[in-house]
Amino acid sequence: MEDFEMEIGIMSRPAPGAQTLPLVREAVRRPMIKIAREIGGQIDHFPERRFVNTDGALLLEEAGLLIMGTPMFRPIGGDLVAKIGARHGLNVLLLRFDSYHVSFDLRIRGLHEWLTRYRRWSRGGGLWFVPEDDGGLPYVRATRRGLIISSHAPFGNARQREEGITAANPWPLEWEA
Numbered sequence: 231m232e233d234f235e236m237e238i239g240i241m242s243r244p245a246p247g248a249q250t251l252p253l254v255r256e257a258v259r260r261p262m263i264k265i266a267r268e269i270g271g272q273i274d275h276f277p278e279r280r281f282v283n284t285d286g287a288l289l290l291e292e293a294g295l296l297i298m299g300t301p302m303f304r305p306i307g308g309d310l311v312a313k314i315g316a317r318h319g320l321n322v323l324l325l326r327f328d329s330y331h332v333s334f335d336l337r338i339r340g341l342h343e344w345l346t347r348y349r350r351w352s353r354g355g356g357l358w359f360v361p362e363d364d365g366g367l368p369y370v371r372a373t374r375r376g377l378i379i380s381s382h383a384p385f386g387n388a389r390q391r392e393e394g395i396t397a398a399n400p401w402p403l404e405w406e407a
Contacts, residue, residue, distance in 0.1 A: 258299040262288055266297055268357050270374035281318045293376045299325040312337050321377050334359050352398035358384045
């Protein structure tokens with residue numbers, strides 16, 4: 231057992247000179263955990279024990295989803311996070327914090343580009359990620375079994391869109407970075 235624990239410790243350290251995201255502060259980690267709980271399934275709080283360069287991330291293994299967070303402005307960190315997701319065959323949900331709200335970037339296997347500047351949307355249950363502006367980008371439903379891409383909006387009109395975004399993004403103090 232002692233050898234196994236030692237091996238885990240070595241695997242969790244990035245290689246010398248490897249790029250890493252900044253240390254995830256508690257104020258960033260709380261919203262990551264909240265999103266993971268909303269999506270559902272068992273949460274691995276220490277994926278770095280099995281997956282290199284995932285320090286500070288959360289893993290929803292059933293969903294094949296790595297949840298990461300950063301206070302860095304877009305596109306900083308995007309290339310690194312995309313490589314981490316691709317290396318481990320995982321979709322990635324990256325929470326980006328700026329001075330007044332959280333937005334989400336999604337890197338989904340099979341798509342070669344990031345889906346950026348998404349917002350949480352919820353109404354009557356299910357959690358969705360919708361683009362900040364409806365410019366023909368896909369909508370993404372988050373379930374405990376994975377991310378589902380849809381060309382159809384989970385709302386019928388602009389009012390329902392705003393109501394769902396408002397309901398899903400109340401931004402209580404625990405969400406502030």
